[in-house]
Amino acid sequence: xxxxxxxxxxxxxxxxxxxxxxxxxxxxxxxxxxxxxxxxxxxxxxxxxxxxxxxxxxxxxxxxxxxxxxxxxxxxxxxxxxxxxxxxxxxxxxxxxxxxxxxxxxxxxxxxxxxxxxxxxxxxxxxxxxxxxxxxxxxxxxxxxxxxxxxxxxxxxxxxxxxxxxxxxxxxxxxxxxxxxxxxxxxxxxxxxxxxxxxxxxxxxxxxxxxxxxxxxxxxxxxxxxxxxxxxxxxxxxxxxxxxxxxxxxxxxxxxxxxxxxx
Amino acid sequence: xxxxxxxxxxxxxxxxxxxxxxxxxxxxxxxxxxxxxxxxxxxxxxxxxxxxxxxxxxxxxxxxxxxxxxxxxxxxxxxxxxxxxxxxxxxxxxxxxxxxxxxxxxxxxxxxxxxxxxxxxxxxxxxxxxxxxxxxxxxxxxxxxxxxxxxxxxxxxxxxxxxxxxxxxxxxxxxxxxxxxxxxxxxxxxxxxxxxxxxxxxxxxxxxxxxxxxxxxxxxxxxxxxxxxxxxxxxxxxxxxxxxxxxxxxxxxxxxxxxxxxxxxxxxxxxxxxxxxxxxxxxxxxxxxxxxxxxxxxxxxxxxxxxxxxxxxxxxxxxxxxxx
Numbered sequence: 001x002x003x004x005x006x007x008x009x010x011x012x013x014x015x016x017x018x019x020x021x022x023x024x025x026x027x028x029x030x031x032x033x034x035x036x037x038x039x040x041x042x043x044x045x046x047x048x049x050x051x052x053x054x055x056x057x058x059x060x061x062x063x064x065x066x067x068x069x070x071x072x073x074x075x076x077x078x079x080x081x082x083x084x085x086x087x088x089x090x091x092x093x094x095x096x097x098x099x100x101x102x103x104x105x106x107x108x109x110x111x112x113x114x115x116x117x118x119x120x121x122x123x124x125x126x127x128x129x130x131x132x133x134x135x136x137x138x139x140x141x142x143x144x145x146x147x148x149x150x151x152x153x154x155x156x157x158x159x160x161x162x163x164x165x166x167x168x169x170x171x172x173x174x175x176x177x178x179x180x181x182x183x184x185x186x187x188x189x190x191x192x193x194x195x196x197x198x199x200x201x202x203x204x205x206x207x208x209x210x211x212x213x214x215x216x217x218x219x220x221x222x223x224x225x226x227x228x229x230x231x232x233x234x235x236x237x238x239x240x241x242x243x244x245x246x247x248x249x250x251x252x253x254x255x256x257x258x259x260x261x262x263x
Numbered sequence: 264x265x266x267x268x269x270x271x272x273x274x275x276x277x278x279x280x281x282x283x284x285x286x287x288x289x290x291x292x293x294x295x296x297x298x299x300x301x302x303x304x305x306x307x308x309x310x311x312x313x314x315x316x317x318x319x320x321x322x323x324x325x326x327x328x329x330x331x332x333x334x335x336x337x338x339x340x341x342x343x344x345x346x347x348x349x350x351x352x353x354x355x356x357x358x359x360x361x362x363x364x365x366x367x368x369x370x371x372x373x374x375x376x377x378x379x380x381x382x383x384x385x386x387x388x389x390x391x392x393x394x395x396x397x398x399x400x401x402x403x404x405x406x407x408x409x410x411x412x413x414x415x416x417x418x419x420x421x422x423x424x425x426x427x428x429x430x431x432x433x434x435x436x437x438x439x440x441x442x443x444x445x446x447x448x449x450x451x452x453x454x455x456x457x458x459x460x461x462x463x464x465x466x467x468x469x470x471x472x473x474x475x476x477x478x479x480x481x482x483x484x485x486x487x488x489x490x491x492x493x494x495x496x497x498x499x500x501x502x503x504x505x506x507x508x509x510x511x512x513x514x515x516x517x518x519x520x521x522x523x524x525x526x527x528x529x530x531x532x533x534x535x536x537x538x539x540x541x542x543x544x545x546x547x548x549x550x551x552x553x554x555x556x557x558x559x560x561x562x563x564x565x566x567x568x569x570x571x572x573x574x575x576x577x578x579x580x581x582x583x584x585x586x587x
Contacts, residue, residue, distance in 0.1 A: 019399065042520040100375055101366075132519050132542075133399050136378035138366040145338065145370035150448040153363050156513075170514050172359075172465060176455040181448055190520045192506065192513040223412040224375030227393065229405050232545050240568045242557075246575030253551065253569055253576075254583040262528050262549045263495075263584070 008062040009160070010119050011051045013085065014108055014127040014139070015044040015067050017076045040079045043128025046188040049195035050158045051126050052084035058160070062086050064119060068107050069096050074211045082198035082206035089115055089212055093219045100222035101138040107219050108139070109146035114214050122147075123182045124165060129153060129189040140187035150180035155188040266300030267348065269414070270324070271341075271355035272315075274308050280315075283356040283421035283468065285322045290424050291354060292323035294385060300351065301325045304435060307334040307341060307442060316434035322426055327435040330442045338367035339445025345372060350414045352392055354383070357418035357467065367447070369416050375409035377417035379467075381525060381546065391415060400542030401523050420525060421468040466517065471497030471528045472547075474517055476540070477504040478533020478554060478573060485511055487577040488532055494584045500524065502540045518543035532573040536561030553577065 020039040048063070055061040065080035065088040073096075077088035091111035093099065099107070112122050125147065130137035137153075144151035154170040166179045167186050198206070239256065243249040257263040268291045275281035288304065295302040303326040304319035312329060319327040328348075334340035341364070345353065355361045357379045369376040377383075377394035381404070384393050391408050394417045398405045409415045466472065473492040475485055485499065492499045500517040501510070517524055519539040525546035532553045534540060541564060544550070552565035553573045562568040569576055 046520075102370060102373070102375065105370060135398055135400070135523060136366075136376065136396075137362055138369070138376055138378060141338075141363050141366040142370040145367040145447070148447065150450045151363065151367070152450055154359065171455060174456050175514075176452055179451045179453075184448070184450075190506075190513050190516060194507075222375070223373065224377065224407050224409050227406045227408050229398075229403050231403055232397070232401065235550065235564055235566055238562065238564075238566050238568050240562070240570065242570040246571050247579045249569055249571050250576050250579030250583050253567060254580060254587075256567060257528070257549070257551070258587075260549070 007120050008060055009058075009123045010062050010064060010121065011054065011124040011126055012064050012066050012112055012115070012122050013044070013048050013051050013080065014125065014143070015048070015065050015076045015080045016041050016069075016131060018131050018133045038075070040076055040083075041128050041131045043130055043132070043187075043189060044076075044080075045083070045128070045195045046190055047126040047128050047186075048080055048084045049191070050155065050186070050188050051124075052196060054158060054160050055084075061160075062119070064089065064115065066091065066108060066111055066115070068093060068099070068104050068111075070094070071213060071215075077211050078206045078209065079198070081209055082203040083196060087119070088209065089214060091216055092213045093216045098222060099219060100224040101134065101136055102142055102224070103220045103222050105139050105142035105146055107216050108143055110216065111214050112147065121183065124160075125149070125183070125185045126158075127185070127187050129155075129187045137187070140185055144185035147183070147185065150184040152178045152180055152184065152186045155186045156191045158186060264349070266295075266298045266351035267303055268295045268298075268300060269303050269305050269328075269350045269353040271353065271361065272304050272306045272319070273356060273358060273360070274310070278311055278314055279318055280304075280306070281356070282426055283358075285318070286421070286424045286426040287354055287356060287419060288319075288323040289427040290383075295325075297385060297387075298351075303328055303350070305341075305344070305353075306330060307337045309333050312437055312439070313434075316437045319435035320432045321428045323429055323432070324435045327437045329437055329439050331439050332442065334442035335449070336443070336445030336447055337364040338371060339447065340442035341365075341368045342371035343443035344440060345414055352415040352417075354416075355418050356421050358421070358465070361418050365416060365418060372412075372414070372416075374412040374414060374416055375407075377407050377409070377415075379523075380417050380419045381423060383417060383419065392417070397523065397525070397546050400519050401525075401545050402542050422470050422527065466498050466500055466515065466522045466524055469498035469524070469526050471495045471530075472500045472517070472524055472526045472544075473497055473530045473532065474500035474502065474534060474544070475505050475511070475532050476502035476534030477508075478535075479505055479510060480533070482510040484533075484574075487574060487581070491530070491577050491581045491584075494581045495528075497526070497528070502534050502537070531561055531565070532577060534561055535559050536564065
């Protein structure tokens, strides 16, 4: 809903691209190479969906997609525009692959402060719980720290009531409701419903959109560095169990698991 | 200055500390000894002094830093404490709480955070820890280092290390502190809606997982999986197919858009082996797959491939386990 002084509520949704494990060949893959298929980080898709549902409930909500990347690499933003975002901004850095999560969080926080000059206060910042490539779930909490906001994680769905965000989140053995005052950061995970898809019209508009860039020529240097990467070894020599009936198969499996110490 | 290794304790049963936190003291004791440094257990949530000192000491800690009240902002409390005491490294078990407050603490301290590691080792020459963690959906293992910034901070999955108590150990020397409050706005949590059909076990920290996919056929189809999981003391997981069909809630989902798990034993039932699911569980110790289709892709990744009907094999396996 609009704020007391009648302006739109701004929801910033942070997005990035990750390798599309399904489309690449059957082998699990490593870091994204130019030729690999990519997709919007599915968790960012859930964040976009949560933001879009808030806008469905109230037209006074404006969604701004934000991404960190090289100048001109704005594919994640175009996908966000085609799905639900009203605006998009690229925080351009010279070498995004060299950054660690904290550097990315700091760049995102600085970009959010800059975009507030144009759009007004960032009331809500949504992101995916984690990315399917980095998998460390750090950016959400770190962004909240950089912006001095509360952080609500493991979000399934969100609702806005005046100045309070209520998020249904995963908890041990069930779900719970967490609430925080605006502005705050929330990270989302898979809610059990499919996020909305782009339409032909929205895709066409998104591909033609002019996406403004905020330059960050000297992002904070990374504290954490990757020294080596190796594929998880594939299992070979697996034992096939196919006895004459299920009882015997189960018995054989149990014996094998016990003797190898697993059970 | 002596290098100080910190291990964060999480609250456990009966005013004690969680087993998985105590288990981390074991490899850290060896690390502290190699470095000629000290091992400190840190309890940000407060607790009984004598009990804490006894437990921390019994599992290898030289010292216990004990809050005199519960830290309402653990990130601020830890950052402030670290600023005073200058630990060389801080380790904790990967759990939903540490996954949220530790990155915040790292942002306060401007240091790197190695999340969900499957192990760590000392690089004496480079004078830093080398953290090993999965990435790219679990298909790749990365060695990461924080060469300059201190303290080095990381979380380790539970189940990787086992707690080892030291006979005739002295209680840890206790230093009490008042946790810094921090200025972060609070999150109010209320209305826990417990799903009675769900087990309360954390998938990411489970030692044994029995997971079901499309072959389970329906919500009731999960019953033999739940019974097997109960017999094994494990947790129930699911592929996206089962979750999307509404047979089980999304909190059980394992895969690219669900949880990434690495239990000692993973039993995949009626799961075909699509890459989006595989990437969530390839780090498992032993993989057993049960499927009627002898050509199911999952059999390329399993250590034990059982070709058969899960509705016959699982109950038979459960009976076999209960017999022993």
